[in-house]
Amino acid sequence: MKRGAVVILAILGVSSALSPSTYLTPGDKERLKLVLDPAWSLSDLAQVLYASAGYQHLGQQIPDSQGVCKFVKSSAGDGANVETLFLASSAGKALGCPITATAASKQAVGEAIREGASPQELFHAVTAATNLGMDVDTAKVLRATQMALKKDDSVLSLGYAFHVGAQLKGEVSSIFERIEDAIVQADEVDGRMLQFEGGLSITALVLSGAYKLAETSNKAPPIKPEQAVKFANYLMSRKSVQVGKGVYYLLEAVSMFTTNRFHVPVAITLASNVAVSAEAPSIQVRVTDLMGRSLGPLKVTADSATRESDEVVIISKEVLTPLTDSEGVFELDVMSRQPERGFYQLVVSAGASDSRLVGHTAAQLTFKVLTAINIENVEFGTADADQSTAPSLQKVQYPTTLSEPVVADQHQRVLLRFLVRDTASGRPTEVHQAFVKITHKVSKREIIFVAETDSNDVYKFDMDVSNSVKEFAGVSGVYTVSVIIGDAAISNPVMWDIGELSLSFPEGGVGTPAQDYMYKARPEIKHLFRTPDPRPSSLVSTTFTVLCILPLLLLFAMWAKLGVNISNFPISFTAVMFHVGLGGIMGLFCLFWLQMDMFTTLRYLFMIGIVTFFCGNSMLSSIATKRKEQEVKMVYGPYYNKSYRFSQQQN
The missing domain is CATH 2.70.50 (Coagulation Factor XIII; Chain A, domain 1)
Structure with a gap:
């Protein structure tokens, strides 16, 4: 089992350390681009924003940019609400065609920045105002944001507040102090990832807002380097997202993690085949940011290379050689150490003068040595x-x-x-x-x-x-x-x-070999169901039915002979419903025997049984009361009415 797990890790080239184990490869970027492409039908303004911003992060050329710009500007005409103005202005900013604010637009945005608005409404209004070139009253926005967070301080609301604060000029420490409140609410997964409840969109929104606010405040965010790496690992685990909104938030957060002034996670991955042999003696390691871009001059060192079967170290503190034709790729000759066949764990660290780099030490990669x-x-x-x-x-x-x-x-x-x-x-x-x-x-x-x-x-x-x-x-x-x-x-x-x-087997002679089906169609398999048992003749079934009915006929005959006291039957609604319920239960049993299944029968039995139970309880209570009155009347005789009523009053 252990050896099988090692094989899987070796095939995938998975890094088991805290360092990000992957990045956005060219194939990933092409697939994400295909997810965004349907937005160019220009039927949904939100999708156009996601695609425009996504193309910008991917460095792609927007098809028919003039037509897209015309669609965005037409969506921001008079009568557009604040959310539409936010979408249109943000898409115009990504497209490079700024939206001109009309008087009606300015009035709508200005009225939206008010006390009592939700964090999301404030985010839309402030972002639209910033994109439209409007002046924003920082003090007014801060008061409205603080009031909104008093009503709703969820992680999502804090994320919107961070983006609002990042666009304000002046002192925004009251919002900056809430970053730590949000980060402590992140959930850890497998000790390698951090995420917020709600998934990719909320996690990316909070992270990008927190780092943007930190840059605006010129303060380092209260996020530890290990936490930044774990957030990066979560983002990379979601790079297979299949919806445009998810792609937008993913690229927004990944781009933030490559350009911010505080933490830049480093992805250390295998650039060569996972196997080395006499024909391919070197292992190649790629060191990039999450977008797959080079991090500049680096000193990459193989801290150790250990055989997993017996923990023998074959390499220690060996500097890798950078490849001149592949930026960010470093090479190490493994076969020159004459290693034995098997799986090895390579521990790699990258040293650089950039203090922003995180997750660049003790990255663990698995490779295997092949021999003939x-x-x-x-x-x-x-x-x-x-x-x-x-x-x-x-x-x-x-x-x-x-x-x-x-x-x-x-x-x-x-x-x-x-x-x-x-x-x-x-x-x-x-x-x-x-x-x-x-x-x-x-x-x-x-x-x-x-x-x-x-x-x-x-x-x-x-x-x-x-x-x-x-x-x-x-x-x-x-x-x-x-x-x-x-x-x-x-x-x-x-x-x-x-x-x-x-x-020659004990039977002797050559047996009849089975038909040759190799690379040929197999004969059709026809399943034969068990033949149902024959039904009894009509004479037998009729005789059995009569025998079942005989006890009921015998009951009626005995009632007729003994005499049934029908006059004692209480004429009331509950009495009638009780007997109707009993009859219904008997009829239900007959239906179960004839055609109904058990679950359907139980469902109807539950409904009929409840009515029958309460009606029967009420009927029996009235009979008991009536019988008690008769007994008291027999004892008191002519004094029944007076004495009985007096005793009832005393009770």
Whole structure:
């Protein structure tokens, strides 16, 4: 299990340290651009803003920029509300076609900046005013923002407040002090990522607003370097976002993390193949910001390279060589240390004079060293099942094939022995996969066995023919024997046909081989359902029905003979509904027997049962009261009315 996990990490080239493990690659940028492209149909102003700002961050040329600019300006005409003015002015700013404010627009924006407005409304109004070139009353905005945060100080509201404060001139420390309140509400994921509840949009909004406000205030934000790296890791985990709004917020935050004056997360990733070998002896490391841009002159050092199987260190404090033709890429020759085959963990640090860089030390990368193997001392043949004679084995030289087939019957065992040698170290080695495949030449049916090693690292395959009838379906004939060698850390996996094997199973003779379906359509599988049991004849079913009804008829007959006191039936609504409910329950049971399923029956039974229960309780209470009155009347006789009423009053 552990080895399998290492293989996956090696294939993906994943960095397991706190340093960002990826960045926006050219492929990522192209995919994000495709997500934004539908906005150019010019049917949604918000999507146009997302696409315009996104293209600006990606450095892409906007198609038909004049037509887009005309659409944006037409959306900001007289009668447009503040949100529309915000979208249009922000899109115009990204497009490079500023919107001219009309008198009506200025009045609408000015009226929106008021006490009682929400943080989002203030954000829209202040941003629209800034984009339209209007003067903003800082004191008025601060009062309105403080009042809004008193009503709603959620993380989202704080994010809007940060963006509002970043656009004001003057003292905004009252908003800057709330950055720490927001950051402490971030949730940590797997010890490597930080995010706010609500996902990408809220996280990006708060981060970009906090850093913009910090630059406006000329103060470092209360965000630790480790926290900045964890936020960057979260943003990179969401780079597969598929909606335009998400792309806009992602690119906004990533661009902020590459241009701000305080924290610039560094992505240290593999630039070469995850595997090194004699043909490709060097490992290449790319050091960039989150947008994939170079960080300038750097000194990149391999702190260590450790083999994961036994923790042997093969490299320590080795400086990587920068590539002249690839900016931001550094190279380290690994094979010159003559490493053994396997997986290694490389710890890399990048040193620079830029104090903004974070996450650039002790980044962990996984790579693997590939070596070639050779198959030696191969012996293939048979031996008696009772071991009465010595085995008859033929030597085979890899990669040749035996000229004559090996013959074996039910009294013999098939033997195969071989040694796998690592050509780099010259020592015998074990591999992850060592199989012996036996394929029927006519039907192409394959039977695969596992070859096991002994104490001398020699692989052995031993098959008793008489005990293998089930695996071969008793089909005698000629089979091809192949050796399959595979490993994640070898450069020349092997699939070698050693020779042919003629098998005769205990039944004797050649069995009928299965049809050859290799690379052909399989026959259609038709499922046969169980035939339902035959229904009884009408005479039997009628007789059974009559027998079921007889107890009910007997009940009615006994009532008629004994006499039923119908006069005692209480004539009231609850009594009638109680008996109707009982009848309904009986009828429901009949329907369940005939056609209804259990869940439908229980649903109706619950509704009928509640009515029947309350009506029955009320009916029984009235009967008990009436019976008590009759008993008291019998005791008091003519004094019933007076004495009984007096006792009731006393009670």
